[in-house]
Amino acid sequence: MLGVLRFEVADDDRDFLPAAREALAVLAARPGFRSGQLARAYDQPTLWCLVTEWESVGAYRRALGSFEVRSVATPLLSRALPEPSAYEPLATVGAGETAEAGHSVEAGQSVAAGRSVEAGGPADVRTRASDRAGLGRMLGDERATAGPAAAPAPTTDTDTITAWGRDGGTSRER
Secondary structure: OEEEEEEEOOOOOOOHHHHHHHHHHHHHOOOOEEEEEEEEOOOOOOEEEEEEEEOOHHHHHHHHHOHHHHHHOHHHHOOOOOOOOEEOOOOOOOOOOOOOOOOOEOOOOOOOOOOOOOOOOOOOOEOOHHHHHHHHHHOOOHHHOOOOOOOOOOOOOOOOHHHHHHOOOOOOOO
16 A cells, blocks of 8 residues: 655755655554655656555555554644545556556455566556456456446335345335
8 A cells, every 4th residue: 555645845954854754754654554655746846755665455544543653653644735645556567577458366465576577568457456456447358348237126025124235235124
């Protein structure tokens, strides 16, 4: 899971960099933290981002809610631009590897570090199984374009909760 926080920082703001380094250090001490980077845009040096990698979205959110992070890093984190910050990586390719569209492995499997892949051969692109249909539609895979499942047919038996559950909640209660 990636945590991506972007900041717009004035050129004369001398407090941002030390506060961002301190925030990164306190986040790095939390369980589930894998790595982190503080970066500044080359083309627009007033834009910065703090990118962290976590074991799970739960670890990320628990870290943000911890006392240490709230007391040390929240003053900085509250300056982040108002946009989503939690991202789920859907495809990952390592250096020197190539990937073919739609090639993936099951969630939980990973590409071995340093593994060689033949030039032009597929790499293992990690995708979450539940996202494959959406990715297939985006890539034009006709197998993934069947459309949504039909809604359950309403029942005339409105006397029981069983009927309500059986028809997906479309029955009216008395």
